[in-house]
Amino acid sequence: MTRPRISDSAVRRLALYLRLLRDLRGQGVELVSSRELAERSGSTSAQVRKDLSLFGSFGKRGRGYAVDALADTLENILGLERSWRVCLVGVGKIGAALLGYRDLVRRGFEVVAAFDTEPNKVGMQVFGIPVRPLSELPRVVRRERVEIGIIATPPESAQEVAKCLADAGIGAILNFAPVELTETDHVPIRTMDVVLELEGLSYLLATAARTERGSTTS
Amino acid sequence: MTRPRISDSAVRRLALYLRLLRDLRGQGVELVSSRELAERSGSTSAQVRKDLSLFGSFGKRGRGYAVDALADTLENILGLERSWRVCLVGVGKIGAALLGYRDLVRRGFEVVAAFDTEPNKVGMQVFGIPVRPLSELPRVVRRERVEIGIIATPPESAQEVAKCLADAGIGAILNFAPVELTETDHVPIRTMDVVLELEGLSYLLATAARTERGSTTS
DNA sequence: GTTCGCTTGTGAAATGATTCACAAGCTACC
DNA sequence: GGTAGCTTGTGAATCATTTCACAAGCGAAC
Numbered sequence: 155m156t157r158p159r160i161s162d163s164a165v166r167r168l169a170l171y172l173r174l175l176r177d178l179r180g181q182g183v184e185l186v187s188s189r190e191l192a193e194r195s196g197s198t199s200a201q202v203r204k205d206l207s208l209f210g211s212f213g214k215r216g217r218g219y220a221v222d223a224l225a226d227t228l229e230n231i232l233g234l235e236r237s238w239r240v241c242l243v244g245v246g247k248i249g250a251a252l253l254g255y256r257d258l259v260r261r262g263f264e265v266v267a268a269f270d271t272e273p274n275k276v277g278m279q280v281f282g283i284p285v286r287p288l289s290e291l292p293r294v295v296r297r298e299r300v301e302i303g304i305i306a307t308p309p310e311s312a313q314e315v316a317k318c319l320a321d322a323g324i325g326a327i328l329n330f331a332p333v334e335l336t337e338t339d340h341v342p343i344r345t346m347d348v349v350l351e352l353e354g355l356s357y358l359l360a361t362a363a364r365t366e367r368g369s370t371t372s
Numbered sequence: 373m374t375r376p377r378i379s380d381s382a383v384r385r386l387a388l389y390l391r392l393l394r395d396l397r398g399q400g401v402e403l404v405s406s407r408e409l410a411e412r413s414g415s416t417s418a419q420v421r422k423d424l425s426l427f428g429s430f431g432k433r434g435r436g437y438a439v440d441a442l443a444d445t446l447e448n449i450l451g452l453e454r455s456w457r458v459c460l461v462g463v464g465k466i467g468a469a470l471l472g473y474r475d476l477v478r479r480g481f482e483v484v485a486a487f488d489t490e491p492n493k494v495g496m497q498v499f500g501i502p503v504r505p506l507s508e509l510p511r512v513v514r515r516e517r518v519e520i521g522i523i524a525t526p527p528e529s530a531q532e533v534a535k536c537l538a539d540a541g542i543g544a545i546l547n548f549a550p551v552e553l554t555e556t557d558h559v560p561i562r563t564m565d566v567v568l569e570l571e572g573l574s575y576l577l578a579t580a581a582r583t584e585r586g587s588t589t590s
Numbered sequence: 591g592t593t594c595g596c597t598t599g600t601g602a603a604a605t606g607a608t609t610c611a612c613a614a615g616c617t618a619c620c
Numbered sequence: 621g622g623t624a625g626c627t628t629g630t631g632a633a634t635c636a637t638t639t640c641a642c643a644a645g646c647g648a649a650c
Contacts, residue, residue: 159580162572163606169571170552187627196552199627200609207629215628216616232571234579240570248481251469251564257550261567263573302573325580328566332475334388334414342576344569348470348546349479351562352458353387353450354380355520355544356480358450358560361375362543379637405597417597425599433598434646510633 158208167205167362168228170195175225187218203290237262241300242323243272243315245285245309252304254281266298272312288318295322302326309333316343376426385423386446388413391410392551401436405436455480458519459542461533462495462525463488466548470522472499484516489529506536520544527551534561 170247174194177188188206195202206212206219209231209293213219228346229235240263242249253265269288270276276287286294294300303319305312305327311333320338329335329345337343392412396404406417407425413420424430424437427449431437447453458481460467470476471483487506488494494505504512512518523530523536523545530549537545537557547553547563557560 160430163607165572165575166568168575169568172571173550173568177492180409183483189627196554200611201607203627203629204608211629212627214616215614216578216626218627229393233581234571238570238574238577246417247469247472254465255566257567258570261571262441263567264571264615275592284494284568301577302570325577328569328573332391334412336414342416342573344573346564346566348473349475349481350384350387350391351546352456352476352481352520353390353452353479353565355560355562356451356456357383357386357449359456359519359543360449363451381637408595416639418641419637421597421599422638429599431598432646434596434648436597552636 160208162196164205164208165232167195167197167201169232171202171205172225172232172234173230174220175228178221179225183221185218186221186224188213190218197300234262237264238302239298239300240302240304240308241267241269241291241295241298242283243269243288243291243319244305244311244331245272245275245280246306246308249304249306250280253283263302265304266300267294269294290313291318292322293325295319300324302328304328304330305335306330316341323329378426383450385415385419389420389423390443390446390450390452393439393446393478396439397443401439404442406431406549408436416504427441430461452480455482456520457479457516457518458520458522459485459487459509459516460484460501460522460524461487461506461509461537462523462529462549463481463490463493463498464526465525467522467524468498469556470524471501481520483522484518487512506533509536509573510540513537513542518542520546521548523549523553525549 171191175186175192186259188202191202192199212227214223242252242265245253245268249268253268258265265283268280268283268285269291270285271288275285278285301324305315307315308329312329312333313335316327316329316335317338320341324341327341327343329343331348332349335343335345389409392409393404406420409420410417429433430445460470460483463471463486467486471486473480476483483501486498486501486503487509488503493503519542521542523533525533527549530547530551531553534545534547534553535556538559541546545561546560547561550565550567553561553563553589
């Protein structure tokens with residue numbers, strides 16, 4: 155399979171198509187057209203076809219795409235034919251919610267370890283996963299062959315934890331702390347920030363309000 | 373102030389600059405250059421200047437930007453000079469974690485109501501906020517003048533809840549359910565999906581592994 | 591007041607992503 | 621076999637975003 159450079163947004167769309175295809179497969183649907191995928195993913199049929207054609211041609215002209223085969227193909231492209239070993243650092247409210255989030259393991263991400271510095275959290279079990287002291291992180295990450303780290307610490311410690319994860323040989327990081335982390339050792343980092351998203355919505359609301367006022371007044 | 377059409381990614385960057393500026397203000401820093409903002413936000417100085425110049429010219433050549441004044445300006449542009457009234461639908465693990473997340477109110481998003489359908493959750497107080505039955509949503513949203521809705525329900529009910537929020541007159545929606553929602557009544561929707569982000573990382577890891585193998589073998 | 595070092599603001603160029611539009615190809619049906 | 625109706629795959633064109641590059645401007649030092 156060819157592996158072109160591909161944008162983040164394209165990868166996200168592919169992951170979305172895969173989710174839709176799995177649903178369709180569950181419903182016993184065998185064929186799906188780019189138009190249908192587009193409708194369900196909020197995209198356009200041309201976009202869907204372009205995205206898929208980056209990796210090869212999987213469809214049949216006049217018919218569409220074979221749901222089952224395309225799902226398998228996308229699983230392969232995205233590396234989801236296997237499951238990934240994940241650890242969590244920071245067992246606060248968000249961290250604990252993630253440990254209890256069943257979709258993670260169901261969709262191929264198994265949380266195999268959790269860490270925190272708070273002495274009263276260390277030793278607890280949260281949703282069946284023991285919380286260990288941060289000092290054990292390097293050893294445990296190596297021993298358990300953890301591949302992805304999730305940071306859910308306060309922002310002050312996030313950068314330090316990222317460094318620690320990178321040094322321990324982790325391959326990628328998902329960050330929930332509201333700070334922009336600087337990449338260490340080419341370990342890719344994605345940040346999810348609720349407040350930043352809300353602020354984006356705030357901009358839209360403020361703009362809408364002004365436009366409204368402007369047009370009403372004049 | 374001019375209000376040009378501006379991309380989502382630009383808005384996100386502006387929100388990020390604002391966060392950095394508030395930090396700097398707290399530290400008593402008075403001037404900051406586009407280069408410094410770029411370093412701290414993982415961007416480039418040209419990008420920072422372009423973003424800011426969309427709304428006017430706020431800097432002094434040779435000196436940089438006045439931290440305090442620029443923070444105020446960005447707060448105005450983003451609509452963050454005031455705080456917003458938010459409600460939460462779905463008090464599961466993620467929902468409960470959000471209710472306890474202090475940064476929301478600290479950064480101008482006040483959760484004034486929470487809803488759920490589960491009879492054993494309705495009537496509870498979670499972090500001081502009473503959980504009401506979903507049937508009260510339209511009335512409460514109107515009475516409390518709620519402007520932003522957060523959906524943290526299972527994916528099956530998310531679309532229905534989105535419609536309900538839109539009908540109740542809400543202005544924007546942040547969705548945590550792993551489904552692509554179709555927009556109702558021009559109410560903007562942002563979706564945050566942990567698994568989708570992890571799948572994006574999975575793609576990078578899988579690609580890195582293949583490249584590695586390819587180059588090692590040859 | 592002149593020079594020097596630094597930084598902004600911004601057109602122009604380059605790069606990247608999306609949309610268009612259509613030939614090529616498949617299936618069903620007659 | 622031929623035709624009709626769809627749908628894919630993809631170059632070309634359009635649209636959007638980012639980067640480049642530099643004139644203009646500010647302040648400090650002498």
